Amino acid sequence: MSSVYFHIGKYFLLMVSTFTKPEKRKIYWKLIIQEVDKIGLQSLGIVALLSLFMGAVVTLQTAANIDSGWIPRWTIGFTTRQTMILEFSSTIVCLILSGKVGGNIASEIGTMRITEQIDAMEIMGINSASYLILPKIVAALFIFPFMVILSMFIGISAGAFVGLTTGVVSLNDFEYGLQYSFELWQVSYSLIKTFFFAFIITSVSAYHGFYTNGGPREVGASSTRAVVYSMVLILVANYILTQLLLL
Amino acid sequence: MIEVKNISKSFAGHQVLNNVSAEFHPGKVNFIIGRSGSGKSVLTKCIVGLMEVDQGEIFFDNRNFTTLDRWDRKDIRQEMGMLFQGSALFSSLNVEENILFPLQMFSSMSKSEMLDRVNVCLKRVNLEGKNKLYPSELSGGMQKRTGIARAIAMNPRYLFCDEPNSGLDPQTAIVIDNLIREITYEFKSTTVVISHDMNSVLETGDHINFIYQGELSWRGNKHEILHSENEALNNFVFPSKFMQQIREKLRG
């Protein structure tokens, strides 16, 4: 148990270093833009693919389960919207991204650690934590919300497309369902969660990479640990935030 | 001058350095020698502050480095250059960007002045025109030379080299040794070289510190090493029958 406190303490100390005394501003802009590309744009494909199929499947599932005449057909559009906006586009997409982005961050920083590249920065007098970690956190906080909104669009559009082409729902019904008791707050709730998830993925993965000790095998282990810890923390944060924001 | 006073360092009860004191002189190539695992790298990392010492003090030209916090150390850090055992080049940056790195971070030069400085450094290590190659496209010797170019980019007062010629063939190793020696004399830097390559120690060793079982066991220069009666040192420097015969010959 004491090792849990040890890690939490070490994590917070690393975050303090990360957010203090960054080096030249100009250099940070360049790094942030690079990271937006690496952790954002290069993950667009997987996010789009995932959202496409999830939106389609949720629509078909709902259609298949409302055979009884008591439940109106517009429920299909309603359910697709609620699923995508409230949970899928934020939580599930971020869980998947923690595998891709988190694993990448941990192995990149871990490799720099074991090949002494981090020591080389430190010896120059550079705050390596800030240089390596801050741009990743800022980039993720900036780009993840866009990816989540994109996921909502793709998922709902895919649902509509599948619903109409298979004939399980009419355009009118689907549209009515989409608009039924819709509040913008639901999107905000999802985006607030996304900010937390983005921070968890980048900072926790960076932590595991930064304190890698040993050789290539340990980099692999750090990468795995980064993904597992990010995922567990996302699940816990999702629960806590939902309770705080929706109740 | 760098002065190391009574430093000790242990890891989880395993004592690696025990009350080590040493002096490293400006304009000279100062060696730290010893067997693998004897604590040479740990000693160097303690000196440059990559590791914290358990006890003792380190002075850079009378400035007590040990008591400074990380922000105040920055000023002294910027006077340091280091060549790492595995070169530690930034793998995502090409040769030019590697050398530009410290300049962009800390110098107030214009872009073209920086590029001029990069080319001066590259010329110094005989790597002109290799600006756009990536570390993975370089041979071991070229990586070391790029590492040296990066280390001297900011005109360091203190230059550290951790096993500069490990993993190199003997001829390339001598090229690197000569380069380090010339740079040291040229820039009057206080150079600390970690090595277990006897060739370079006997060729370049102005001041030699021998670490044995975590303690400073002997110090002297390359001439004195021949006449030392320190058994551990003799076993280390002249490990084979052949080398012992050479020692006898040289002693006359």
Ligand SMILES: Nc1ncnc2c1ncn2[C@@H]1O[C@H](COP(=O)(O)OP(=O)(O)O)[C@@H](O)[C@H]1O
């Ligand atoms: N970060 C560390 N944690 C624990 N032990 C270490 C660490 N770094 C070095 N050591 C131990 O210190 C001893 C000396 O290592 P080192 O200074 O690297 O030797 P060398 O003289 O070959 O450079 C070794 O026994 C090594 O296992």
Ligand SMILES: [Mg+2]
């Ligand atoms: Mg070593």
